[in-house]
Amino acid sequence: MPSSEKERRAQRRSRDPSPSRGHRGGRWDWSSAETRGRLEELYFREQDYIRAGSEDSRQFWAFFERLQLFQTLKAEGEPALRAPPARADPSAAPGLAGLPQEYDPRYRINLSVLSGEVEGLARGRSRGPRRGPGVPAERLSQFRAALLHYLDFAQKQSFAKLAKLQRERAALPIAQYRDRLLRAVAQNQVVVVAGDTGCGKSTQVPQYLLAAGYSHVACTQPRRIACISLAKRVGFESLHRYGAEVGYQIRFESTRSPATKIVFLTEGLLLRHVQREPALPGYQVLIADEVHERHLHSDFLLGVLRRLLPARPDLKLVLMSATINIRLFAGYFGGAPVVQVPGRLFPITVVYQPIPQEEAAASGKPERLDPRPYLRVLQAIDHKYPPEERGDLLVFLSGVAEIGAVLEAAQAYATHTQRWVVLPLHSTLSIAEQDKVFDMPPPGVRKCIVSTNIAETSVTIDGVRFVLDSGKVKELSYDPQAKLQRLQEFWISRASAEQRKGRAGRTGPGVCYRLYAESDYDAFAPYPVPEIQRVALDALVLQMKSMGLGDPRTFPFLEPPPQSSLETAVRYLREQGALDGAESLTPIGSLLAQLPVDVVIGKMLVLGALFGLAGPVLTVAAALSVQSPFLRPTRTNPDCATARRPLESPHGDPLTLLNTFNEWVQVKSERAGGSRKWCRRRGLEEHRLYEAANLRRQFQELLRDHGLLGAVQGPRDSSARQSRHRERRELHHLRRRHEETEGRKRKVLKLQGGETGSSSDEGAGAGRAGPPGVDIQDVKFKLRHNVDELQAAAGTALSSHQLALLKLVLCRGLYPQLAAPDQYNSCRKDSDQIFHTKNKQGIVLHPTCIFAGSPELLQTTEEKAEPGRSRGSQEGLGSRHQLLAFVSLLETNKPYLVNCLRAPALPALLLFSRALDTSADCTRLVADSWLELCVLDSEAALRLLSTALQLRAAWEGLLNRQLEGRRGEPGRGPDLREVATLRQRLLEFLQHKVQYSLRRLTALEKQNLYVGPQTVAAAPGLPGLFQGAEMTPDEEKGGYRVTEFLTYNCLTSDTDLYSDCLRSFWTCPHCALYMPFTPLERMNHESSCRPQPQEAPPEEAAESPAKATALQRPYHCDACERDFMFTSTEILRHRKQHQ
Amino acid sequence: MDSHKEAQPKGDFECQLCGLTAPYSYYGQKPPNTHSVVLLEESYVMKDPFVPDKDKFLILGSQCSLCNRRVCVGTECSLFYSKRFCLPCVNENLQEFPLEIRQDLDKRKSHSKSHPSKKADART
């Protein structure tokens, strides 16, 4: 303890009003860097409470200056008024006896800084304090006094925050319902909490439950971002009382630990838990938040939970909803009690300002939004409200194009008035651009945020006082017939309109302008259409099947989806091979049900793993599952297209994505932090590449968990391990430093003269705060991923064989999502190329598609150059017809094909068609009843068909064995030699050059396609056709069913009458048998005569060691000019030898 | 850094006057990792939840030196003048305190009258 006498003296001196007075030597300057440095050396050492150079020390000096100023003023203001000492009352309590008689503010501070050591040091360094470089004792105590005041001030500040936090919690409307809620939960299995925005239910209910002693609480959220922010908020509000006990879990991240008592997670993730453990044994209380939003997963989750409750009488369920349609939820759970909490919004004035009829009519092109009604509102605000009264404007529009129109006009207006900063907000903007809406406008200027409905619930912006509502929304709606997503504009619901309006009253009274009439409002639907009624249900049905929920058609949904959507989904899953004829899960189906991705993408993953193409397929699947990283090219940056060109693949968009991702990984591993700039130059949103990397890793783990991929090997030698360890430590350190300095300081927006509402300079991308020059996203990326492994996967270019196989795998995954080019495309302008799918005609390529810019890639160019066209002049004959496999169909103003891959038509159709119908000589083939292929040479046709049959059987067999073998039975996996043989034969198959024509059937032709059931039983009497498959007459089409997909001789045609008996001489290439055959007999002979699978082709067998793993792939080393079968790590190790 | 484990909460501190409740991780005069800083009274202390630095602490409250009530350091509940006094005790013994403190209390009283209840419902 410091002597109090000394303290007091020091204190008195520190009140010296003019700090530079009274020092006889040179002037004492508190603000000189040297002085401060010396004091920091003494007091702000590494082990001290405040460290030199820290943010804390900067704040101290700022405080110090204020304190000096204050003391100077005070000394001048009340010069010599000495308070009379308190009277010492002998009758006072004994505890008061020692109170200091003479007042000193120092006595009010309840902490002290130990000083003995420091002062000794200061004196020791400066014998004779007046002359040496030391600090005079007087100054030292002045400094110490200030330090104490600062510490006290910091305590007061933090305590005030704490008190405010608790006051605010107590003042939330829900606080008054706490006991009622807890009682209801104690007495009932299901409770509904209904309360509007601002009532505090999302943050408080979990805390109430924890405080009441419940644990193992899960709280579901529709949005990932809400899981993170709520976990942080609840952890913070509860003052980290629960420490690691509050966590969140989302697709790529989890802060969950065994100690976790409450976890915030997405609805989808909880459903996955149910899938694994149907009774959810790990949970005591489930809170389903925002159920009124009626997301697909949310609705489904409620259905699943309702079934689960009787089996888990100890499980509590709390539904939380806005005050929308509460009876629906309460009723669904057998009349559950409702705790209704009033919301807390400030009054909002509604101004109906419908667009005048003549203006609406005169706006000409319906595609272009007329911005005038919107500008009028900006003007009205300028007119009515003085600029000193702060408050921003939030405009709700239906889509990006509409935002563009209003943005342009509003920015022109803003440039003119200098009173607005106009900012767009929609999900396709880069993250940095989205973030700008949170920045502050300069004084006297308002923000005008032009947004989609993303700002209705997902993004909350403080300071909004005005809302301008167009009343429109664009939503994806699903056409189950065409299996087509449509983006259409609708009027919003009354519930949405209220939600939008409410955004104006969060921080004070507000105004909501509606660009529609009150009568329109009254005519709106009461609620938005639940998602389950407007989206594709494939994934849902698949998940229901894998959860053993029985027939989805009879499942008791909260509100059932349209029957047709369910039927389409079931049919689609059957087509995709995920369900069998009895609608039970196939092996591949049950695996797909566990992959949190689109069925099509899941299939690619499984197929890719078989051929050792896991690396590229993982990347493609991940990149296709996130939003496209390609930002819309802006007018301001034409260089972008040029910079992107080397990434573009002539094979299609999935491969462009693969190139982009691989190149990005290379850039990241070569120059740390350089990737941000690299992305910016190419107009790429780096965040989405990070997401793809995360997703890729998740897929990889899933495949590993399911035994479809070998385990990873870490670096084996210890020096590599050590250096990796060192690197990780360094990265951890960087991340921690970033977290410590992470300020939520908002930047101030610049008033723009030009066109962009830009507040940040070029460099302000992802790394907002933190040590300069460190890209925190890059640091996190390197911590999360094994960059070496990624780089090895990304660094090796695919051989032409691998590329061909990869395309085949992707195409098989995408099948039957195929489009055929229109026959007149060669006469059309580049931008007018038209395509058709089986069910939908006249589709165009999405502008982002590579083929939209280079349609020549799809032309079958060799037509004219082909010499051997002797027989007839069949139109469109060629050997390179292309089809487009696509990932999705999207309809906005036109139907678009999104993410296309081109595929050779004949091999693709022969290998993948669900139905393949032939003429008698097999020169005419119809695939899936819509595409006709006419092969010039019947012998070639037969050979191809017969090969295709064998390949399909082999491929299917291997795939099934792979799926069966994944349950840890080592002997049951596919034979690697057989895989290699299949690879080789598939590649040979792709190389066959056959002249054929490709044509879509007309509607009339489709009607008269088949001969129909035949009365004459003309069974060909050839037993064991196609390796024992029995040939039975097809009852519908006519002809004979050879396999599940192949029907022989069922097509109506002129030559059919004779074909059965038309024999011609033929030599079997295998046994050299020479005799007359009908085509059918010939196929039969060939398939039975075909030798057993040959030796694995030399390419694979040569270097392949005895136990090749699935991780190995061919690698050609340029240095030693040899080919190997290597894993990624082996490649790295091999490369090191050459260095 | 790894040596600085998150301090485990010891229990809840609750002010007997205003009901403010918070988990404390230390009770005493020398909170961990604070080096040269010492407290002049036995206090309930937690890690300051408002700053990212793990070593910064926050004093929640202590016992009134006269009546032993547990009180928070909020100005509405207690004051420190070489020792901790809860406001009820200060008011009972007002004359024992120097003029500065009395003036301070008067000022605060009139202030809180003109702004009743600090607008607890201002915003979330």
Ligand SMILES: [Zn+2]
């Ligand atoms: Zn208190």
Ligand SMILES: [Zn+2]
């Ligand atoms: Zn007391």
